Amino acid sequence: MNSYIVGGAVRDEMLKRPVVDRDWVVVGSSPQAMRDAGFVAVGADFPVFLHPVTKEEYALARTERKTAPGYRGFSFDAAPDVTLEDDLQRRDLTINAMARGEDGSLIDPWGGERDLAAKLLRHVSPAFAEDPVRILRLARFAARFPDFSVAPETLALAAQMVDSGEVDALVPERVWQELARGLMEAQPSRLFEVLRACGALARLLPEVDRLWGVPQRADHHPEIDTGVHLMMVLDMAARLDGSLAVRFACLGHDLGKGTTPADVLPRHLGHEQRSVELVRGVCERLRVPGACRELAEAVAREHGNVHRSGEFGAAAVVRLLERCDAIRRPDRFEELLLACECDARGRLGLIDTPYPQRARLGRALAIALGVDSTAVAAQAAALGLRGAALGDAVRAARAQALAAGLDAVA
Secondary structure, three states: OEEEEEOHHHHHHHOOOOOOOOEEEEEOOOHHHHHHOOOEEOOOOOOEEEOOOOOOEEEEOOEEEEOOOOOOOEEEEOOOOOOHHHHHHOOOEHHHOOEEEOOOOEEOOOOHHHHHHHOEEOEOOHHHHHOOHHHHHHHHHHHHOOOOEEOHHHHHHHHHHHHOOHHHHOOHHHHHHHHHHHHOOOOOHHHHHHHHHHOHHHHHOHHHHOOOOOEOOOOOOOOOEHHHHHHHHHHHHHHOOOOHHHHHHHHHOOHHHHHOOOOOOOOOOOHHHHHHHHHHHHHHHHOOOHHHHHHHHHHHHHHHHHHHHHHOOHHHHHHHHHHOOOOOOHHHHHHHHHHHHHHHHOOOOOOOOOOHHHHHHHHHHHHHHOOOHHHHHHHHHHOOOOOHHHHHHHHHHHHHHHHHHHHHOO
């Protein structure tokens, strides 16, 4: 029985990046031998075990055979005679198909070290085409390593997979999982660049794919193309270290511009509500978590108002805070403001432009939260007000406080 560190841990160590998790492959063993050695079985589909002390994952070396469409259509062979080279050959990219022995020696039968040096994302073997998840992983690694290029033959193979309908077999949960991870990488725009280049974006996220080629007013968007703008917004969200919810909200904020009638372009009247509806559709289809969905809908609906909020008086600012549920959920409102800043600065020549709306509305919320709503409601009730009139009294008190402090707001 021999154990080897494999995959990302080897790659990241060679790139001098932090190694977060270490995965091991075991050659020459069996499930019973692993259990006898104290390992705890955790794999449902194939033999994976937790080390009794380190709790790191140890998987038996295995081969796989395609049995049905989609990423679940495989049978596995994890017999003791499966070699390390057999196991590495089934992996997606050469940079993920290297191993280190316990003595520190590098095992690299598929040229991973060479491709690391060349900064190239290349598939290991034609078996890449058997698993549509690998298209998503390829795109995600392109976002993680922005200075790596995708090998032309790998992109061509991915396009063939799309044409054959293989990508259509992906289940929503796995699409969301890989999309979410890709959005959190260093340069999220590259995820969509690769998916679009092989045709997968049109199948998985047609609402996003249709944005390229849609013009916007040059005085507001010097980059003009809506798809180009969206990619700039996503990369700004990464630059400003936005959460997953913020980055997903950025992805959905302008989806409605893809459905603007041609005779109206380059204006996009009413695109906010269309964006909300399209965001809801994407979230239902991909089963997006509630926190991401709620923020994305709020940003799609209100980003234009946030941009214009410097022109708003106190009462209008209070109404904006209420529509954004800012009083009850101030943390989410801060995420909404960050997404709006990403939208404003994700434009050609404007990436370093200040966005005073974020600070102004943040301070406005602090002033509104400083109003003792319980005391105001009690005073209103003492005057005989009831029901909705109590809410109006609180709203008026907040507007009065904002009117007094608005000029001092940053």
